Amino acid sequence: MPELIPLSYVETIAKAGSIRKAADTLAITSTALNRRVLALEDEFGVPIFERLPRGVRLTTAGELLVQHIRSQRSDVAKLQSQIADLKGERRGHVSIACSQALLPYFLPAEIAAYRKQHTAVTFGVYLRDRAAAEQALADFSADVALVFEPVRLSNVQVLATFPQTVYAVMRAGHPLARRGVIRLGDVSQYPVGLPTSPYGVRQLIDHALVRSSARLDVAIESDNFQFLRRYPAEDDLITFQIPIGLPGQDGMDGMVVRPVDARDIPQGLLYLCQLKNRTLPVAAAKFAVQLERSLVEQLGEFE
Amino acid sequence: MPELIPLSYVETIAKAGSIRKAADTLAITSTALNRRVLALEDEFGVPIFERLPRGVRLTTAGELLVQHIRSQRSDVAKLQSQIADLKGERRGHVSIACSQALLPYFLPAEIAAYRKQHTAVTFGVYLRDRAAAEQALADFSADVALVFEPVRLSNVQVLATFPQTVYAVMRAGHPLARRGVIRLGDVSQYPVGLPTSPYGVRQLIDHALVRSSARLDVAIESDNFQFLRRYPAEDDLITFQIPIGLPGQDGMDGMVVRPVDARDIPQGLLYLCQLKNRTLPVAAAKFAVQLERSLVEQLGEFE
DNA sequence: CTTACTGCTGCATTCAATGCATCGCTTTGC
DNA sequence: GCAAAGCGATGCATTGAATGCAGCAGTAAG
Numbered sequence: 331m332p333e334l335i336p337l338s339y340v341e342t343i344a345k346a347g348s349i350r351k352a353a354d355t356l357a358i359t360s361t362a363l364n365r366r367v368l369a370l371e372d373e374f375g376v377p378i379f380e381r382l383p384r385g386v387r388l389t390t391a392g393e394l395l396v397q398h399i400r401s402q403r404s405d406v407a408k409l410q411s412q413i414a415d416l417k418g419e420r421r422g423h424v425s426i427a428c429s430q431a432l433l434p435y436f437l438p439a440e441i442a443a444y445r446k447q448h449t450a451v452t453f454g455v456y457l458r459d460r461a462a463a464e465q466a467l468a469d470f471s472a473d474v475a476l477v478f479e480p481v482r483l484s485n486v487q488v489l490a491t492f493p494q495t496v497y498a499v500m501r502a503g504h505p506l507a508r509r510g511v512i513r514l515g516d517v518s519q520y521p522v523g524l525p526t527s528p529y530g531v532r533q534l535i536d537h538a539l540v541r542s543s544a545r546l547d548v549a550i551e552s553d554n555f556q557f558l559r560r561y562p563a564e565d566d567l568i569t570f571q572i573p574i575g576l577p578g579q580d581g582m583d584g585m586v587v588r589p590v591d592a593r594d595i596p597q598g599l600l601y602l603c604q605l606k607n608r609t610l611p612v613a614a615a616k617f618a619v620q621l622e623r624s625l626v627e628q629l630g631e632f633e
Numbered sequence: 634m635p636e637l638i639p640l641s642y643v644e645t646i647a648k649a650g651s652i653r654k655a656a657d658t659l660a661i662t663s664t665a666l667n668r669r670v671l672a673l674e675d676e677f678g679v680p681i682f683e684r685l686p687r688g689v690r691l692t693t694a695g696e697l698l699v700q701h702i703r704s705q706r707s708d709v710a711k712l713q714s715q716i717a718d719l720k721g722e723r724r725g726h727v728s729i730a731c732s733q734a735l736l737p738y739f740l741p742a743e744i745a746a747y748r749k750q751h752t753a754v755t756f757g758v759y760l761r762d763r764a765a766a767e768q769a770l771a772d773f774s775a776d777v778a779l780v781f782e783p784v785r786l787s788n789v790q791v792l793a794t795f796p797q798t799v800y801a802v803m804r805a806g807h808p809l810a811r812r813g814v815i816r817l818g819d820v821s822q823y824p825v826g827l828p829t830s831p832y833g834v835r836q837l838i839d840h841a842l843v844r845s846s847a848r849l850d851v852a853i854e855s856d857n858f859q860f861l862r863r864y865p866a867e868d869d870l871i872t873f874q875i876p877i878g879l880p881g882q883d884g885m886d887g888m889v890v891r892p893v894d895a896r897d898i899p900q901g902l903l904y905l906c907q908l909k910n911r912t913l914p915v916a917a918a919k920f921a922v923q924l925e926r927s928l929v930e931q932l933g934e935f936e
Numbered sequence: 937c938t939t940a941c942t943g944c945t946g947c948a949t950t951c952a953a954t955g956c957a958t959c960g961c962t963t964t965g966c
Numbered sequence: 967g968c969a970a971a972g973c974g975a976t977g978c979a980t981t982g983a984a985t986g987c988a989g990c991a992g993t994a995a996g
Binding site for chain 2: 334336373374375376390391394395398401402405406409410412413416417607608609
Binding site: 358359361362365366382383384 | 955956
């Protein structure tokens, strides 16, 4: 699909930082590339690149142009996926930006289920924090984002939200394991492990602690959910997770999870999003629908 | 802006119905054009055109492609208008599809006011009935549509709605002219002139008549609002208009308008629309904002 | 059966895009 | 300070991909 995305060399130059370097990676001479840039600037009547002593940098107009090119690329992908769809091939590619909690169980199962039906569809799964996920949507490097408690949601269209109760994770023999629902006051008697502050679960807990008289003994802090989920097996410590990041009934080898009372820590929301005003390629749209269905079912299981 | 819209020849061929005719209008040989088509079909792996004995016709894939090309053209226009905007030129073009009522007074005044500020912006104003206006949005031949009581509104995004009371139009000496508000029962004593059935005003009146005991003596029927507005000057006949299609206090030379009681004929809605999920070019977006403001003011005047 | 119109293809041509060499400029390193 | 290195821009020769020409095969209309 060569000339379906013209001007894509502009992106290469912007990334490389100089015309000569970009010409190298494009395997053409700098002359040719330079000429294309000049011709393009002539057409628009505006400089696309700012000439610096050590290379070039996009002007404001150039940034608009790059945005346009990316949007166009995504449109072409959509078109190709539509055409492939009516060829009966069900091809395509889906890029997903998501929070950590989705990676260990939920997305692998979902993607495997989807690919079982549509084997020609390929996937890209990228761990992005809440801000980076929105950025990924904006520059078309992701089709959909699945994030817990996102930040601002500007330029983002919410396809669906799913409430997520915070669960306490502990070893099976832990005293609190006998209770059905955990109160925050109970937990304050034990050391806890928390995610670092950028994460949604931590935000919810921090907010809860402000309003509450309880204080937590934070013995462990980590930015890795996998670590936080496994650690209580070795210690009396309690950590917190949302259900989407937990394995099913089996596979909890020696550990148990108990919901935290919603009066203490309110439910957070898991957001399924896409870029505002964008029509997704067929594959991505269908996958989003499947995600929505599965998440609604998943919800029922844990309630 | 030549090669910013590649593939645009596909549209030309589709419209011409044959490669050779299209080649004529494009001022190139049929050979070259044919080659491009073959190359394109090779890239997509799907025939774009169906070969008929007397020419070609778009396949399903081809129709998708044409839709994509139109969308792309509109995107490029948006980009250029954005770039022109930051050049301080405020250039651009706005295409408007609208009902008859907007043409005599409202749009001329609005466009003139806009062009006073942005002289480099050009306009296209096209009379389209309610169904055709939506079609015009869909194929990107119009940026915004202003229609009274539209039909289905699929694939259309409503930017704003404005209630429009139906007004009775009569000569100044008419007996009913002494009343402040007209009841449908009063009108039934006189002959009336109505727009033909596709128009929103007629729809409202027809609906009103079904529910009401009153019957109207339809002496004149026309699809031209200009005619219906002027005719009562020569006759005791009464016609109906919405305020947006009427001149201000002056310029009614010998005629008066009186609102029809909303209990008899409910208010209709004037819709300001754009294509769903489309980002308008700067000029069109700004003009839409101006329209919205003016219409809100206009509303105050007549209430 | 002829005529006219269609899309398609082999071969020669041409012109726009490319490559080469070089200039003018700024920053970097000694 | 002065040479070196890296950058974008430009004049000139070259090349190859897109074009044009002529002719093919097929179908519908008269």
